Amino acid sequence: MSSRPRYPHIVSSQITPEPVWRSRRLWMQQMAGLAAGTGLGGLGAILPGSAAADTLPAIAGLQANPEYAAAKIDRKLTTEKDVTSYNNFYEFGTGKGDPLDYAGKMRTSPWQVQVSGEVEKPRTFDLDELLKLAPQEERVYRLRCVEAWSMVIPWVGYPLSALLKQVQPTSKAKFVQFITDMQPEAMPGLRDRIIPWPYREGLRIDEAMHPLTLLTFGLYGKRLPNQNGAPLRIIVPWKYGFKSGKSIVKIVLSETMPQTSWVAIAPSEYGFYGNVNPDVPHPRWSQSHERVIGGGFFDPKVPTLKFNGYGEQVASLYSGMDLRANY
Amino acid sequence: MFESIKSSRGATSLRSGPPARRRWTAAQVGRVKPVVFLLCLLPFLRWFYLGYNDGLTANPVEFITRSSGFWTLAMLLLTLAVTPIRQLLDQPALVRVRRMLGLFAFFYVVLHLLTWVVLDRNMDISSMITDVLDRTFIFLGMAAFLLMLPLALTSTQGWMRRLGRNWTRLHKCIYAIGVLGIVHFWLMRAGKNDFSEPILYGTLLAILLLWRIARAWRARRLAAA
Numbered sequence: 001m002s003s004r005p006r007y008p009h010i011v012s013s014q015i016t017p018e019p020v021w022r023s024r025r026l027w028m029q030q031m032a033g034l035a036a037g038t039g040l041g042g043l044g045a046i047l048p049g050s051a052a053a054d055t056l057p058a059i060a061g062l063q064a065n066p067e068y069a070a071a072k073i074d075r076k077l078t079t080e081k082d083v084t085s086y087n088n089f090y091e092f093g094t095g096k097g098d099p100l101d102y103a104g105k106m107r108t109s110p111w112q113v114q115v116s117g118e119v120e121k122p123r124t125f126d127l128d129e130l131l132k133l134a135p136q137e138e139r140v141y142r143l144r145c146v147e148a149w150s151m152v153i154p155w156v157g158y159p160l161s162a163l164l165k166q167v168q169p170t171s172k173a174k175f176v177q178f179i180t181d182m183q184p185e186a187m188p189g190l191r192d193r194i195i196p197w198p199y200r201e202g203l204r205i206d207e208a209m210h211p212l213t214l215l216t217f218g219l220y221g222k223r224l225p226n227q228n229g230a231p232l233r234i235i236v237p238w239k240y241g242f243k244s245g246k247s248i249v250k251i252v253l254s255e256t257m258p259q260t261s262w263v264a265i266a267p268s269e270y271g272f273y274g275n276v277n278p279d280v281p282h283p284r285w286s287q288s289h290e291r292v293i294g295g296g297f298f299d300p301k302v303p304t305l306k307f308n309g310y311g312e313q314v315a316s317l318y319s320g321m322d323l324r325a326n327y
Numbered sequence: 328m329f330e331s332i333k334s335s336r337g338a339t340s341l342r343s344g345p346p347a348r349r350r351w352t353a354a355q356v357g358r359v360k361p362v363v364f365l366l367c368l369l370p371f372l373r374w375f376y377l378g379y380n381d382g383l384t385a386n387p388v389e390f391i392t393r394s395s396g397f398w399t400l401a402m403l404l405l406t407l408a409v410t411p412i413r414q415l416l417d418q419p420a421l422v423r424v425r426r427m428l429g430l431f432a433f434f435y436v437v438l439h440l441l442t443w444v445v446l447d448r449n450m451d452i453s454s455m456i457t458d459v460l461d462r463t464f465i466f467l468g469m470a471a472f473l474l475m476l477p478l479a480l481t482s483t484q485g486w487m488r489r490l491g492r493n494w495t496r497l498h499k500c501i502y503a504i505g506v507l508g509i510v511h512f513w514l515m516r517a518g519k520n521d522f523s524e525p526i527l528y529g530t531l532l533a534i535l536l537l538w539r540i541a542r543a544w545r546a547r548r549l550a551a552a
Contacts, residue, residue, distance in 0.1 A: 086385030094521050096384060149386060194520045269518055284462055284518060286454065293385045297378075300449040 056222040059136050059156050068139035070154065073309075077140065078151035078294050080220045086293060087227045088145065089246055090195055091180070091187040098189070099227035105186035106247070108231045117177075117253040120168035127231050131217060134162035138221065139214060144276045144308045146240035148301070149291040155235050156218030161209045169205060169253050176208040177201070177258035178234055179250035195261050201245040202258040202272065203236065204317075212237055212313055238310040243274040271327040275318070276308035280327045356423040363424050367431040370398045371438075388446045395439035400512065400528055402432035403505050407535040414542070426482050429501070433479040436472055464514035471507035474500050505532045 070077055089099035111127040125133075136156055143151045164176070180199035184190050190197050207213060214235040217223060224230040229246025236243050242262055252258065262270035269283055278288045289301035307314050318326075374391060377383050383390045406428040413421045443465075448455045458465050478498055480486070487494045509532055513525040 082385035094519055096386070149389075192521070265520065266518060281461070284464060284515070286458070288454075289449075291386060291388060297387050298446070301447070 056225060058222050059131075059218045062136045062138055062156055062218075062221060065137040065139050068137075068141065070140045070152070073140055073142060073152055075142070075152050075292065076294065078153060082294050083151060083153055083219060084225050084228060088147075088241065089189075089227055089229070090192075091182070091189045091197075091199065091247075092227070093189045094192075094194065102188055103186075103226035106181075106183055106226045106230070107186065108226060108247075111231050111249075113232070113249060113251060115163070115167045115251045115253075118170045118173035118255060119253050120170060121166070123167055125163075130163065130215070130232060133166065134158035136217065141212075141214075141235060141237040142305075142308050142310075143235075143237065143241055144290060144304065146242055146270070146274070146282065146287075148282075148285055148287060148289065148304075149293055150304075151293045154220055155214055155216045156221065157214045157216035157232075157235070159211050160213045160215040160234065161211065163215055163251075164209060164253075167253075172255040173205050173253040175254050175256065175258050176203050176205060177250075177252040177254065177260075178203075178245040178248050179252070180245050181247045181249040194265075196264060199245060200259060200261050201234070201243055202260045203243070205253070206317055207236065207314075210314065210317070212310060238276060238307040238314045240274045240276055242270070273318075273323075273326050275323065275327070276304060277306055277323055277327065278304040279306070280324055351418055351420045353420045353423055356420045360424060360427060363427060367402065367428065370394065370435075388442060392439065392442045392447070395435050395442060396512065399432055399435040399439055400508050402428055402435055403501070403508060404528065404531050404535065406432055407501065407505060407532070411535060411538045430479060430482060433475055436475055440472055464511050467507050467514070468511040471504045471511060474504050474507070478504075502536060505536070 085100045086096045087099040088096065089103065092099045092102040109127070112124050113127070113130060114122075114124045116122045135158060137158060138154050138156050140152060140154045143153050178201045182190060182198045203213070214237075216229075216233050216235045217231065219225075219228060224233065226247075229244075229248075232248055233246040234244050234248065257272060260272055262274075263272055276287075281287050287304055290304045291301050292299065305311070374383070374394065377390075378387070406425060409421055409425040409428065413419050444450060444455065448458065459469050460466065478500060481490060481494065481497060490497065509525060509529045512528065513522065516522055516525055
């Protein structure tokens with residue numbers, strides 16, 4: 001056994017060998033654990049807990065989708081550092097820096113996703129299977145948070161419809177629910193009762209099947225860092241960020257509208273649709289403008305676009321609907 | 328009857344007995360004022376340090392807004408703590424740092440307001456009016472600021488003399504300002520159900536206010552005896 005070579009003889013110079021990144025990642029996780037354990041959570045900012053970007057593996061076979069190239073968006077890409085250090089992932093705490101500081105302990109392998117409910121072929125998928133289910137594309141999308149800030153992010157993934165087609169939704173499948181993993185030993189936020197855990201989000205079936213809706217495995221050409229929802233998440237670019245569940249373990253198709261976390265907590269502040277809409281203010285702030293992350297300190301906020309700029313592709317999904325009532 | 332005798336005797340023994348500790352003179356407290364000044368300025372200087380070291384997070388405007396809000400509350404609580412500390416330590420001269428602490432609360436609230444006016448609202452008057460009228464937490468924050476304004480303006484010796492007894496009455500507004508500040512912060516956090524910080528500062532404020540109520544009751548009872 002010991003004579004078996006540990007490394008392949010030919011390694012693409014682009015790719016860090018798996019044992020190396022695994023051990024690096026483990027070391028990083030241990031450092032993050034140490035930092036958290038000694039109450040020096042701030043150390044995480046110096047020793048990024050979950051994923052110094054260079055330790056994450058690249059996604060094989062990745063092709064940029066020219067339809068969603070960076071050049072098509074009139075705004076600069078948000079830096080990888082900002083994308084991976086300013087996150088809402090309440091399982092790790094409500095601070096924007098908490099996910100970076102604490103998500104390193106989350107176990108992301110092995111990982112399975114159970115797809116059930118109104119489907120002809122309910123199935124549990126292994127992550128490796130999902131990674132290869134459809135060609136991986138890079139797509140640059142705007143991300144608009146309900147808290148009135150925004151980023152521009154090069155995601156990697158493929159349309160969620162590719163997965164849903166595999167399980168064959170029945171005629172009764174009207175909605176799709178996404179459930180985030182719960183790992184009490186790794187997620188200090190689960191001890192706070194801010195949200196009735198696990199985190200749940202959902203879409204109408206036509207929204208879930210829409211070609212913009214991305215089953216997402218990476219960003220900036222590499223696998224997702226833990227704080228961004230590793231190993232796979234949903235990205236729905238025309239909706240506020242909270243609709244795009246992270247670290248998904250279950251997908252349930254149903255006939256009735258599923259319960260979603262923010263609607264359960266504060267129905268007057270968050271609706272099931274969560275479509276980006278500058279005309280419908282949040283009760284505690286206006287949604288008409290947004291702070292562009294990475295802009296200059298004195299840069300003014302910029303106007304928010306209806307459907308986050310994706311109206312041409314998605315407005316027809318809501319024709320005849322009162323978007324003020326269905327926010 | 329018995330109780331009032333006991334407490335008045337206690338008070339007498341404090342006054343006539345050997346002094347438990349030496350009282351600091353006004354001049355002695357005056358000499359530490361520059362140190363207090365620098366300490367109160369540190370949070371402000373820290374923003375520049377963080378700014379030059381890429382430490383203001385991905386959203387520096389949000390960071391400054393929250394930090395200036397926090398330090399406004401902290402300075403308000405410190406200002407309100409001066410009287411109880413003077414009484415507990417029997418060091419009346421400590422009153423000499425109170426105005427500075429109060430003015431630092433005003434300094435941080437002005438910066439807090441400016442981040443909102445300039446960086447959040449982009450100097451757009453109509454959007455500011457909408458914000459104040461439509462959003463309770465901003466309305467309360469604005470009310471607290473407007474109440475602080477006359478206190479800052481009348482903080483000089485000249486105004487103290489001119490207003491006489493009314494100066495003390497006017498400056499009792501700080502209690503209302505403290506309560507408004509806590510409710511403002513509470514409502515801001517309400518959406519995330521995350522009340523740990525507002526509860527902490529609210530409890531501190533309650534202790535500082537209850538201390539005064541308890542003292543006033545005792546004084547009234549002594550006066551009645």
